[in-house]
Amino acid sequence: MLLALAYAPPASATDARVGRGRTLVQTNCARCHAVGRVGASPLREAPPFRELHTRYPVEDLAESLAEGIRTGHPGMPEFRFDPDQVDALIAYLKSLER
Template sequence: MRPAAILRAGILASLPFLPTTPATAWDRHVRQGETIARTNCARCHAVGRVGASPLSAAPPFRELHRRYPVADLGEALTEGIRTGHPSMPEFRFDPDQAEDLIAYLKSLER
């Protein structure tokens, strides 16, 4: 076999191990939103698909879409989100962070 043919055979053999689709912008938003949630919110809220919230007054993020249209939270997240329970600090996110966090919350709806 010629070197070029060997190289081609090696590349073709490795193709099944490569991702079939590249990460989309949506996937990046979701990952970044998850990081924001884990960094800022996990002390009180369950931010994953399972588990109870560490603070019983803080609803699990996977249930927020049942209470609010999470797509509409952007303004509240950028202007300063506050809730009725006194232990929640006020959070203000920049618009990109708010978009990322909303993408993550929407991913939990599935």
């Protein structure tokens, strides 16, 4: 247990990453997806982000987010994020699992 705590990022760093991820999804994704803990997606085919972890580990999205995610619902634009943005997006998606 102590070993895990020694390697865990400080709560403020984690909170900051989650906040950056939240901003990214609100800016880029909320037009189609429900990006919070409640609510329906504006585009019915776009899954709510709070449910993604029930389909697969959200960490699996990291490569697609960095290389250019092109799949998803019909008409989804291609997004490509830098490594820090990917880290923030994954941190935000993981925060929705709680």
